[in-house]
Every structure is written in C-alpha cells, then in structure tokens.
Amino acid sequence: MNEISAPKLAVEAAAPITQDVMTIPRKLPQADKVNIVGLTRDQLRAALIEAGTPEKQAKMRLGQIWQWIYGWGVRDFAVMTNLAKDYRALLAEKFEIAVPEVVNRQVSADGTRKYLVRIAGGHEVEVVYIPEEGRGTLCVSSQVGCTLTCSFCHTGTQKLVRNLTAGEIVGQVMLARDDLDEWPEPGQGAEGGRLVSNIVLMGMGEPLYNFDNVRDAMRVVMDGEGIALGRRRITLSTSGVVPEIARCAEEIGCQLAVSFHATTDEVRDKLVPINKRWNIKALLDTLREYPKLSNSERITFEYVMLDGVNDSDADARRLVKLISGIPAKINLIPFNEWPGSPYQRSSWERIEAFADIIYKAGYASPIRTPRGEDIMAACGQLKSATERARKSRAEIAAEAGIAG
Numbered sequence: 001m002n003e004i005s006a007p008k009l010a011v012e013a014a015a016p017i018t019q020d021v022m023t024i025p026r027k028l029p030q031a032d033k034v035n036i037v038g039l040t041r042d043q044l045r046a047a048l049i050e051a052g053t054p055e056k057q058a059k060m061r062l063g064q065i066w067q068w069i070y071g072w073g074v075r076d077f078a079v080m081t082n083l084a085k086d087y088r089a090l091l092a093e094k095f096e097i098a099v100p101e102v103v104n105r106q107v108s109a110d111g112t113r114k115y116l117v118r119i120a121g122g123h124e125v126e127v128v129y130i131p132e133e134g135r136g137t138l139c140v141s142s143q144v145g146c147t148l149t150c151s152f153c154h155t156g157t158q159k160l161v162r163n164l165t166a167g168e169i170v171g172q173v174m175l176a177r178d179d180l181d182e183w184p185e186p187g188q189g190a191e192g193g194r195l196v197s198n199i200v201l202m203g204m205g206e207p208l209y210n211f212d213n214v215r216d217a218m219r220v221v222m223d224g225e226g227i228a229l230g231r232r233r234i235t236l237s238t239s240g241v242v243p244e245i246a247r248c249a250e251e252i253g254c255q256l257a258v259s260f261h262a263t264t265d266e267v268r269d270k271l272v273p274i275n276k277r278w279n280i281k282a283l284l285d286t287l288r289e290y291p292k293l294s295n296s297e298r299i300t301f302e303y304v305m306l307d308g309v310n311d312s313d314a315d316a317r318r319l320v321k322l323i324s325g326i327p328a329k330i331n332l333i334p335f336n337e338w339p340g341s342p343y344q345r346s347s348w349e350r351i352e353a354f355a356d357i358i359y360k361a362g363y364a365s366p367i368r369t370p371r372g373e374d375i376m377a378a379c380g381q382l383k384s385a386t387e388r389a390r391k392s393r394a395e396i397a398a399e400a401g402i403a404g
Contacts, residue, residue, distance in 0.1 A: 143205025
C-alpha cells in the first residue's frame with residue numbers, strides 16, 4: 001500500500017495582485033574564455049591541466065576552485081586567496097565564472113519569484129522560485145522553448161530554439177541563490193535551513209531531450225562539496241521520453257515525475273502529442289521497470305485538471321487502474337490559464353471529487369495550490385517574452401484538435 005495523505009479540500013484564497021519588478025545586471029560568457037560554471041569535476045580538471053596547471057596539482061586546485069564557486073558563490077578569481085597570485089592571474093586569463101543575465105525579476109503577491117534570464121545568443125528563459133514553509137523550490141528550465149507542443153501548456157506554443165548548456169542550467173541555481181543572498185561567507189559553512197532546498201526540472205523544455213547537459217548540471221548541483229543538494233531533493237519531470245527514462249535513474253538518480261494528464265490514448269494524443277510515439281502502455285511498462293522504484297521513492301504522476309476533458313469520475317477510476325502496482329503519488333494541478341488557452345480549469349468541486357476517488361484507492365492525491373499566477377509563473381504558464389509564437393486561440397485549439 002502506498003503512503004497516503006488526505007486530499008486537500010480547500011485552496012488558499014488568492015492574495016491581492018502586487019508586483020516588484022527589477023532588473024539585475026549579469027555577465028554572459030565570453031567566447032574567448034572557458035566558462036567554469038557547469039563543468040563536471042572531470043571536465044574542469046582536464047581544462048585546468050590544458051591551461052597549464054601541473055597534473056600533480058590539478059586535483060587540489062580543482063577542489064579549491066570548486067569550493068570558492070559552488071560553496072561560497074565567488075565569481076572573481078582575485079578573491080580566491082588560498083591560490084597563489086600568479087596562478088589567479090592565469091585563471092583569469094583562461095577562464096571565467098559566468099551565469100545567465102537576469103533581465104527582469106517579478107515577485108508575486110504570494111512571494112513567488114519569476115526571473116527572466118538571458119543566455120548566449122540573446123535568447124531568454126524563465127526560472128521560478130517558490131517559497132514554502134520549511135522549504136524553497138526552484139523550477140529550472142532546460143531548453144529555450146519546447147518541441148513537445150502540449151496543447152494545455154503555454155511554453156508548448158513556443159517553438160524550440162535550442163538546448164541549454166550545463167552551465168546555463170547550473171547558472172539558474174546560482175543566480176537564484178544570489179538573489180536570495182544564500183551564499184555563506186568565504187571560509188564559513190551554511191547555517192540554518194536552505195532557501196533553495198529543492199530543484200524541479202519542470203520549467204521550459206523537456207529535460208530528457210537535453211539529457212547530457214541536464215545530467216552534467218545535476219552532477220554539479222548534487223556535488224557534496226559545493227551546492228550539495230541531494231538527489232532526493234531534485235525532481236525531473238518528463239512528458240514520456242521512454243528510451244531515456246531508465247538512463248535517468250542510472251546516470252542522474254533523481255526523483256522522477258511524469259506529465260500524464262489523461263487516461264486514454266485518444267485524449268493524451270491531443271494533450272501530450274509525444275503519446276503518439278510512446279503511448280500510455282509503453283510509458284507505464286517502462287515506469288514499472290524504473291530502477292529506483294520503491295515505496296520510499298515513488299513516481300509522481302502530474303495530472304492537470306481540465307474542465308470536461310480529463311476530469312470525470314471515470315477518468316479517476318481509469319487512472320487508478322492504469323497505475324496499479326506502481327509506487328506512486330498523483331499531483332492534481334488546477335489548470336493555470338494563459339492568454340489564448342483553449343481550456344478552462346475544472347471546478348474545485350470536481351477536482352476534490354477526483355482526488356477523493358484516488359485517495360480512497362490508496363494513493364496520495366494532493367491538490368497543488370496555484371502559485372505566482374499574477375505574474376504568469378504558475379505551472380504551464382512559462383514562456384519567454386522575446387520568443388513568443390503569436391498564435392490565436394483558434395489556432396491553438398485547432399492544433400489541439402478541439403473546438404475553438
């Protein structure tokens with residue numbers, strides 16, 4: 001039997017809409033220098049040796065530099081005082097420590113922060129920090145745009161531009177820690193609770209379509225001598241890239257979430273078009289073989305609640321039957337509307353009835369409280385301001401195969 005929790009029967013009333021908007025200057029990577037941010041330990045060691053670090057010293061220098069950057073958030077080699085002055089000069093000549101540029105930061109009435117960040121090439125992605133009691137979750141992007149065109153997702157209406165590099169992914173974590181003033185003073189350890197205590201790869205893009213960069217970035221983030229977030233504090237969300245799911249467990253080892261959203265192939269083909277390539281049966285068969293699957297490390301099934309589309313009692317009963325035997329919890333997500341969306345949010349009564357069926361079947365069925373809706377920072381609302389594919393409601397509905 002899976003661990004269960006009673007369904008949430010009420011959602012907090014929305015706070016008044018207020019925004020705090022600011023621009024924070026950052027330095028983007030320079031073409032003539034190697035950006036250290038995002039390099040794995042092996043990659044950084046090789047780069048240091050190539051730049052002239054004696055091989056016998058490389059491991060020690062690597063550890064020192066790693067701690068300055070990822071333990072204390074230092075971006076200036078001159079500050080790294082346990083390195084010789086001439087060696088610091090060599091590092092400054094060959095390398096840089098650069099993170100994406102924060103173009104704009106918005107703060108929701110509920111405390112959620114959304115960052116619009118600029119990366120190399122002038123492209124932009126969005127990053128969201130969600131403060132909660134006892135924890136803080138950072139929602140990180142892995143691509144500029146998305147190739148999956150999920151019809152209920154705002155990001156899905158934006159064409160894929162490119163994958164993010166490992167440095168651009170790690171940089172999102174670092175810039176959030178900058179803004180939250182979370183880095184310890186050099187020479188000191190972290191005190192108290194972590195503000196960025198959890199990471200979810202649920203921002204823009206499909207992480208498993210950028211596997212190598214996501215893997216390398218998470219290895220940096222999980223390293224115990226730096227940012228040091230354990231693998232169980234990192235959740236990767238996929239729409240169902242079946243061939244990469246087992247590899248995720250083996251090479252990253254993080255928690256897994258699946259954007260499920262439907263209980264029949266007919267409906268899921270419209271909501272999550274990747275289903276046409278790997279249907280529900282193929283996806284669930286792969287999840288049942290997930291290497292780290294256990295009652296203590298359950299798969300999270302994300303299920304957005306769409307009025308009249310996927311929210312019936314019959315859908316709830318089918319969902320329970322489909323995932324039978326998989327240690328799992330089901331996150332019910334009230335649909336977060338966006339301009340031009342062809343869908344509407346299910347009523348609270350319908351969501352609660354759906355949750356109750358799942359709960360009585362023995363599965364945790366929390367209803368996610370919408371966060372950051374006033375700044376378009378909620379789940380499914382992220383979209384770069386400069387990469388918008390300006391589609392009408394009728395065009396989006398036509399692509400989804402539903403009435404406009």
